[in-house]
Amino acid sequence: WQAVHNGTGNTQYSGQVTLGSTQSGSSYNLTDAGRGNHSTYDLNKGTPGTPTLFSGPDDVWGNGLPANSETAGADAAYGAGVTWDYFKNVQGRSGIRGDGVGASSRVHYGNNYSNAFWQDSCFCMTYGDGYGNTEPLTALDVAAHEMTHGVTSATANLVYSGESGGLNEATSDIFAAAVEFHANNPQDVGDYLVGEKIDIRGNGTPLRYMDEPSKDGPSKDYWYAGIANQDVHYSSGPANHWFYLASEGSGSKTVNGVDYYSPTSDGLPVTAIGRDKAALIWYKALTTKFNSTTDYAGARAGTLAVATELYGATSPEVKGVTDAWAGVNVGD
Ligand code: ASN
Numbered sequence: 373w374q375a376v377h378n379g380t381g382n383t384q385y386s387g388q389v390t391l392g393s394t395q396s397g398s399s400y401n402l403t404d405a406g407r408g409n410h411s412t413y414d415l416n417k418g419t420p421g422t423p424t425l426f427s428g429p430d431d432v433w434g435n436g437l438p439a440n441s442e443t444a445g446a447d448a449a450y451g452a453g454v455t456w457d458y459f460k461n462v463q464g465r466s467g468i469r470g471d472g473v474g475a476s477s478r479v480h481y482g483n484n485y486s487n488a489f490w491q492d493s494c495f496c497m498t499y500g501d502g503y504g505n506t507e508p509l510t511a512l513d514v515a516a517h518e519m520t521h522g523v524t525s526a527t528a529n530l531v532y533s534g535e536s537g538g539l540n541e542a543t544s545d546i547f548a549a550a551v552e553f554h555a556n557n558p559q560d561v562g563d564y565l566v567g568e569k570i571d572i573r574g575n576g577t578p579l580r581y582m583d584e585p586s587k588d589g590p591s592k593d594y595w596y597a598g599i600a601n602q603d604v605h606y607s608s609g610p611a612n613h614w615f616y617l618a619s620e621g622s623g624s625k626t627v628n629g630v631d632y633y634s635p636t637s638d639g640l641p642v643t644a645i646g647r648d649k650a651a652l653i654w655y656k657a658l659t660t661k662f663n664s665t666t667d668y669a670g671a672r673a674g675t676l677a678v679a680t681e682l683y684g685a686t687s688p689e690v691k692g693v694t695d696a697w698a699g700v701n702v703g704d
């Protein structure tokens with residue numbers, strides 16, 4: 373017989389958490405029946421290898437340390453669960469496709485693999501264990517980033533190159549931040565940094581900064597003609613920056629103990645509309661206005677259309693969205 377359970381995850385990045393699991397006879401496995409049967413598998417360094425569903429005699433997963441092979445599974449399962457809850461409870465979306473069906477997560481991919489990725493073909497996320505100083509890629513914001521690629525594929529399906537590719541990447545960073553804030557986990561507070569815990573550069577700095585994307589080196593703060601030729605992880609910068617400006621406003625601010633400074637291309641201030649409204653506007657634009665070839669001008673038009681429908685043409689929200697786009701050099 374099978375029963376829905378709540379197990380205990382001892383994660384590397386997010387402390388001790390509750391994980392949805394399934395009891396099958398005298399053993400338990402990491403299939404989350406409360407979230408569309410999302411299942412978490414061990415690739416055991418295979419590429420792709422044969423995935424093994426995490427299972428065992430107790431309902432305790434990992435010990436908080438990467439040397440325990442269950443720990444990455446606990447982090448990945450937690451990230452998928454929190455992201456599921458965010459889209460369901462905040463945006464009203466049941467699962468990546470909106471059909472209540474869970475995806476799957478696969479950890480311990482390959483040897484020294486310092487990345488994570490989403491694939492439509494398997495409806496799954498895959499995580500490496502990292503190389504050198506890099507930690508396993510299973511941090512909460514990385515999981516939310518990858519799972520959001522699934523949502524983007526199922527909705528606007530933004531082509532993964534040119535400006536639409538930058539918007540695709542930004543969508544994953546925007547909801548990575550929104551999920552991290554929503555999780556409200558004291559071990560892993562919400563921030564406008566991406567990948568701050570995995571140390572992918574080996575010097576303790578985050579992978580990306582949304583308040584001023586160019587702090588990472590190659591990411592762009594502002595739109596310019598020709599930005600489409602950049603890698604999608606750099607052309608995402610203006611949209612990430614738009615989300616920060618709309619959420620928190622321009623200039624200096626400290627949020628959850630993290631100091632930010634967000635400039636604008638025109639030097640004019642942006643007044644915040646708040647993170648929840650900015651995320652709602654992006655979600656509705658993604659799912660009802662954007663299409664596969666939406667570019668920055670189209671993202672501006674789509675978000676303004678949503679904000680106008682939700683709050684009215686003369687609302688502070690429409691002004692905030694407009695000013696945040698002007699702040700990243702996207703005008704009419
Ligand atoms: N981790 C990367 C990403 O999700 C993998 C890729 O380049 N698609 O953006």
Ligand code: ZN
Pocket residue numbers: 517518521541544
């Ligand atoms: Zn991505």
